[in-house]
Amino acid sequence: MSSTAETFQAKPATTHDSRWSLWLRQVAAIMRLEVEKNFFGKRAVLVYLLAFMPIGLLLMIAILPPGTRDWLDFAQYPLLFSIIYNALILRTVVFFGCAWIFMNLFRGEMVDRSLHYYFLSAVRRDVLMAGKYLSGLVTSIILFSVVTVVSMLLIFFPHFYSASVRFFLDGPGLVQLFTYAGITILACIGYGAFFLIVGLFFRNPIIPALLLYGWEWLNFLLPPLLKKISVIHYLNSLVPVPVSEGPFAVVAEPTPAWLSVPGLLIVTVLVLVVAGSRIRRMEIRYGGD
């Protein structure tokens, strides 16, 4: 056995290039396992239910349109979608969907008592974290981008077909569609990193998730400086059709895209660095962790 071990053992990384190719191979192997689990595991049911919420609601509206003035005026539709996107898709579906997907990347495996198989593999723990995070991203981005796109199409086309075709092909519709999908992707990146680290630090991650949910919802009441310590502030700044936050909202200058997008990405990287350091020191003590 020991003699054949020389032949078969995964080659130790010696050069910079071979190290990177090993890490990429390992990340791909982790993603293969995790993406399948994220899409087809038992835990995926809740994410699908969440994802179906706006689509179901808009399907119902398509079948039974409300008689209110807003729904009879095509010019109001971009604003209507923006309201639905903000309140339902971004703050509820994407938020809780990411919470469920990313917190379960590590916490779920601890509950299932199967995380040790990763920890007993010849893989750096930060590479493991990268693989798991990317698998969460692939899952959430595919799922919630589809929800965003389908929801937008569902709000426009069933009611005003010809106007909708013109809006998307000749008007600002397509740009708005891509912008909303882009915001969804950024939300997955930002919330994903946050919930990954919550899953690593907290045995019961529901409480910190709810605290963040409250913080994000109350964002409109916060003074401008505190507004900036949230994900939703930067995402709202990117929305193509701004939504009024009501008479009690504290108005703050929106952060320009050239600042909010890289800012969100930098914060995400910093959170992932902290998560990497945490996972390097992590112990497996199922039940006692």
Add this chain to the structure above:
Amino acid sequence: MTVASEQTITFDNVSKFYGEILGVNRVNLAIPPGITSLVGPNGAGKTTLMNLMTGLLRPTRGRLSVLGIPTDQPEQLFRKVGYCSQFDSFPRGLTGREFIKSFLMVSGFAGKEADELTTEALERVDLVAAANRRIGAYSKGMRQRVRLAQSIAHQPSVLILDEPLNGLDPVVRAETIALFRQLAAEGLHLIISSHILHEVDMMSDRVVLLNNGYVVAEGAIHGVRDEMDVEHPMQVLIRCDQPSLLAARMFRDDNVVEARLHDDRRGLFVKTRNPDRFYLLLNEVVAQGEIEVESIAPVDDDLSAVYDYLIGAQ
């Protein structure tokens, strides 16, 4: 790092506390190749020691390395180490083959290589026929074997096995013990924890006896037993035609502390602090031709006795 430490599993004053609860305390060990068994009652610290060796736990104090590799470097450590833990759980939805191959690929093996190693490991534990069934449908013994296959699939130099014979039927147990012996003969380090003492006795080169988080004895079983001769004199049963006469002769030796007739009066139990001198004296008595000896057998020169003396009495 010395050459010796690159060939051993080294614990240097290692302690592990779970909050205020003691896991293991001040462990100093240098485990060479061969089969080493960790023996002790529940809560003695066997699994803690194994989890420390594999980096699943970090020591509160002290340092340890496996073949010179610190245990906080999994990317190096698990090229050399395989661990079959006691956790009877698996990632959901995988077949036996997918389970083994997936984690080989996580370790960096390419697809074809991983396939070959997976098949080889499945063959070694005789699980090829069930390899494409989901692990969820496996029996306990099959789950134990698939975990064993996963731990040996990458052909490690050190194999750590936590209660590896649990759940196996007698035939598979015997085959598994034979596999362990074969692996040890190939130069591997095998660290095995077990509570079935006669099996440990059969397969181990060395034992580490643990109790309440402390190493109470370590070394070759007979070596450990020899060191206990003063406190626990060795007991030998001599089957012969005149046990009373033999008893009288034996008491000429100051090291003989007790002689007791067997219930059937066809044998004599003798306790001696110096077995070597005792056997010499016995040879002399037999050579004189007065007593006819049928058989001589040590009664407590095994792991069970060592365990009873060191741990069972506490």
